[in-house]
Amino acid sequence: MGYVAVKGGTEAIENAAMFLNYERIKGNSEPLRVEQIKEQLYLLVDRVMGEGSLYAPELAALVIKQSAGDTFEAAFMLRAYRTTLPRVGYSIPQSTKEMRVIRRISAAFKDIPGGQILGTTPDYTLRLLDFELLNDTSEKRESFIRGLFNGIDAAPPIPDSFPKVIEVLRNEGLLIESVSSQNGLPACLPERVRSQSGNAQAGIFDITRQSLTFPAPRSAAMQTMARGETGGMLLLAYSNIRGYGDIHPFLGEMRVGYIPVKIKHPLTGEPYTVGEVKVTEAEIIARFTIKDGSPKFTLGYGLCFGHNETKAITMAILDRAMQSAEPKPVTEVPSITAFEGRLNRGMPSEDQEFVLYHLDGIESMGFCNHWKLPHYVTFQSDLDRLKKAQQESGVKNET
Amino acid sequence: MKLKEWIANKEHKDNIRHLSACNAQAEKSEVRHKFSGYNFAFIDEGSKREIRRKLLKAIAIPGYQVPFGSRELPIASGWGTGGLQITFSIIGTEDILKVIDQGCDGSVNAVNIKKLISKVAEVRTTIDTHEATIIQTRHRIPEERMREDQILVLQVPLPEALRRIEPSEVETRRMHAEADYSLMWLYLYEDIVKFKEISIASRYPVMVGGRYIMDPSPVPRWDVPKLHMADTLYLFGAGREKRIYAIPPYTKVEPLEFEDFKFRIEDFKGESCMRCGSKDTFLDEIIDDATGRRTYLCSDTGYCDKVLEGKEGKYYGD
Numbered sequence: 001m002g003y004v005a006v007k008g009g010t011e012a013i014e015n016a017a018m019f020l021n022y023e024r025i026k027g028n029s030e031p032l033r034v035e036q037i038k039e040q041l042y043l044l045v046d047r048v049m050g051e052g053s054l055y056a057p058e059l060a061a062l063v064i065k066q067s068a069g070d071t072f073e074a075a076f077m078l079r080a081y082r083t084t085l086p087r088v089g090y091s092i093p094q095s096t097k098e099m100r101v102i103r104r105i106s107a108a109f110k111d112i113p114g115g116q117i118l119g120t121t122p123d124y125t126l127r128l129l130d131f132e133l134l135n136d137t138s139e140k141r142e143s144f145i146r147g148l149f150n151g152i153d154a155a156p157p158i159p160d161s162f163p164k165v166i167e168v169l170r171n172e173g174l175l176i177e178s179v180s181s182q183n184g185l186p187a188c189l190p191e192r193v194r195s196q197s198g199n200a201q202a203g204i205f206d207i208t209r210q211s212l213t214f215p216a217p218r219s220a221a222m223q224t225m226a227r228g229e230t231g232g233m234l235l236l237a238y239s240n241i242r243g244y245g246d247i248h249p250f251l252g253e254m255r256v257g258y259i260p261v262k263i264k265h266p267l268t269g270e271p272y273t274v275g276e277v278k279v280t281e282a283e284i285i286a287r288f289t290i291k292d293g294s295p296k297f298t299l300g301y302g303l304c305f306g307h308n309e310t311k312a313i314t315m316a317i318l319d320r321a322m323q324s325a326e327p328k329p330v331t332e333v334p335s336i337t338a339f340e341g342r343l344n345r346g347m348p349s350e351d352q353e354f355v356l357y358h359l360d361g362i363e364s365m366g367f368c369n370h371w372k373l374p375h376y377v378t379f380q381s382d383l384d385r386l387k388k389a390q391q392e393s394g395v396k397n398e399t
Numbered sequence: 400m401k402l403k404e405w406i407a408n409k410e411h412k413d414n415i416r417h418l419s420a421c422n423a424q425a426e427k428s429e430v431r432h433k434f435s436g437y438n439f440a441f442i443d444e445g446s447k448r449e450i451r452r453k454l455l456k457a458i459a460i461p462g463y464q465v466p467f468g469s470r471e472l473p474i475a476s477g478w479g480t481g482g483l484q485i486t487f488s489i490i491g492t493e494d495i496l497k498v499i500d501q502g503c504d505g506s507v508n509a510v511n512i513k514k515l516i517s518k519v520a521e522v523r524t525t526i527d528t529h530e531a532t533i534i535q536t537r538h539r540i541p542e543e544r545m546r547e548d549q550i551l552v553l554q555v556p557l558p559e560a561l562r563r564i565e566p567s568e569v570e571t572r573r574m575h576a577e578a579d580y581s582l583m584w585l586y587l588y589e590d591i592v593k594f595k596e597i598s599i600a601s602r603y604p605v606m607v608g609g610r611y612i613m614d615p616s617p618v619p620r621w622d623v624p625k626l627h628m629a630d631t632l633y634l635f636g637a638g639r640e641k642r643i644y645a646i647p648p649y650t651k652v653e654p655l656e657f658e659d660f661k662f663r664i665e666d667f668k669g670e671s672c673m674r675c676g677s678k679d680t681f682l683d684e685i686i687d688d689a690t691g692r693r694t695y696l697c698s699d700t701g702y703c704d705k706v707l708e709g710k711e712g713k714y715y716g717d
Contacts, residue, residue: 370556374508
């Protein structure tokens with residue numbers, strides 16, 4: 001009877017959970033070791049740490065295994081685990097000049113101070129299937145590594161720090177500081193708004209402790225994007241550079257490497273290095289704006305956990321897009337002619353609310369999937385409305 | 400009874416005291432739990448305390464959405480994380496918990512949430528509305544009238560009642576601040592012009608304390624009158640949207656209506672529950688596979704059981 005279907009939940013969900021586990025382990029292959037995921041699927045680990053907002057390679061590898069490779073689920077589990085950890089303090093702000101670089105490039109200048117370092121990248125590889133990998137063995141790997149290092153002279157070590165490409169432009173007065181130094185709000189906002197918002201305490205918003213308010217301080221926007229879902233951010237940034245926006249970016253510099261995490265010693269107050277995190281940083285230069293009578297370039301900034309270049313670049317584009325000179329809300333009604341309509345229509349990627357509210361993978365994935373939950377009551381209520389409206393409009397109700 | 404009197408009344412201070420007691424308990428000691436590696440009631444004590452502060456603010460400004468730093472939980476956003484964070488923040492070892500989804504204790508999501516809560520905070524659970532001290536619910540308010548010493552925690556997917564007319568949060572916050580609700584009234588009017596009916600079914604907007612338009616969560620129209628001058632504290636949690644709001648006991652809660660176009664609840668046209676025979680409950684419509692015949696069952700299954708056993712509680716209508 002119907003009643004059973006409504007009530008029979010407990011056993012069914014327990015069985016489903018067990019069946020889910022079974023599905024992952026039923027094959028004949030060797031159990032996947034967490035260490036293998038960490039070392040051999042490191043880009044996936046980096047992505048999950050970034051979106052999960054917790055720098056923990058071991059745990060990220062674990063959740064990737066547990067979720068059978070679903071990045072949404074994996075980041076979600078990591079984020080939920082994060083909830084259980086107390087906030088012990090804030091690290092000391094760190095300049096990325098001190099980054100231990102493993103890759104840094106500029107697309108704006110051919111020759112940059114310190115030189116371009118290509119590092120590891122698939123950018124210039126041919127995307128042909130490597131059928132050799134079908135029969136991958138430890139012996140093959142060892143012989144490849146031996147061949148790689150055999151007879152190579154020791155290269156000079158990579159310097160500890162590199163000057164920033166952007167600094168060249170900044171020193172020559174070609175760049176506007178698009179952000180108010182006071183509270184990190186976009187400079188395009190009226191002074192009245194900027195003086196009202198922002199955190200008086202430290203000037204830095206903490207999105208894990210406060211919910212977003214708009215206009216959001218730049219620190220809040222940065223944090224929200226740093227843990228945004230890579231695909232969602234790519235979509236919004238792509239919409240801007242393809243046509244629904246006006247950014248036309250150049251990649252001033254992108255670097256990947258390790259930066260130290262420093263905290264104040266609780267007793268002495270001295271800076272103390274507690275570890276390091278791998279990050280990707282992107283700085284984009286965009287078309288100039290007239291500020292104080294003289295035209296200047298503008299800057300967009302992106303930084304995320306791990307090696308995730310697509311995310312860092314899209315973050316920088318969105319950062320710049322949200323600071324557009326006169327951003328119009330998406331909700332603004334377009335005017336009548338197509339030409340005026342295009343000029344007047346707000347671009348989604350330039351609207352802070354639109355961007356920041358919709359790019360979190362854990363929130364968007366959760367809400368989309370919640371439509372799988374029963375909605376018997378609300379649907380019943382809707383049916384009642386529909387029948388009433390049909391009655392009123394004179395349509396004969398068949399029941 | 401006025402809200403002020405309710406707070407002043409010693410007997411009814413229990414709920415407020417409960418919130419304060421949780422704070423004190425958290426300060427005194429780290430309440431560790433058997434379930435390895437996790438704090439009692441999952442969330443760390445500092446965060447729970449922050450949520451309780453936001454709850455007190457919400458109670459002080461009935462119907463106003465208080466922003467809070469929502470945390471991620473091991474169930475997905477949109478699946479009751481707002482309600483769950485409230486429950487985790489107010490639950491103590493002596494509480495008796497009931498969880499319902501669509502009115503039903505046995506529904507998959509209710510079972511799942513109850514399982515999580517009992518795993519990280521070993522409390523007694525019940526399916527009896529009268530026995531529970533805290534009831535967490537999705538989409539329904541129990542048929543039995545709840546008491547002053549009980550708390551109903553509602554899971555909220557979309558806390559902004561004005562969202563259907565205005566997508567921007569900046570704008571809706573301004574509208575609330577200025578009590579600028581003309582667009583909402585216009586929406587209802589246009590609905591009547593179009594359909595000769597207000598088409599909003601569940602999530603029917605209400606005016607709280609004559610000040611804020613509030614989303615009562617997706618409860619059916621049937622449950623809206625239960626919010627008015629209730630004996631119980633209603634707490635609303637929207638995790639994904641990071642908002643908490645409340646209706647304290649004995650608060651005026653009025654569905655939006657026109658003098659000449661009154662709010663109406665769902666009409667079951669005299670149908671009754673085929674299991675317990677009730678004619679005064681919200682009914683689920685069941686279509687029989689074989690015959691295609693429509694039958695009806697109580698949506699509130701705990702209540703249905705009670706009526707069947709001949710020990711029903713107090714009706715709202717009484």
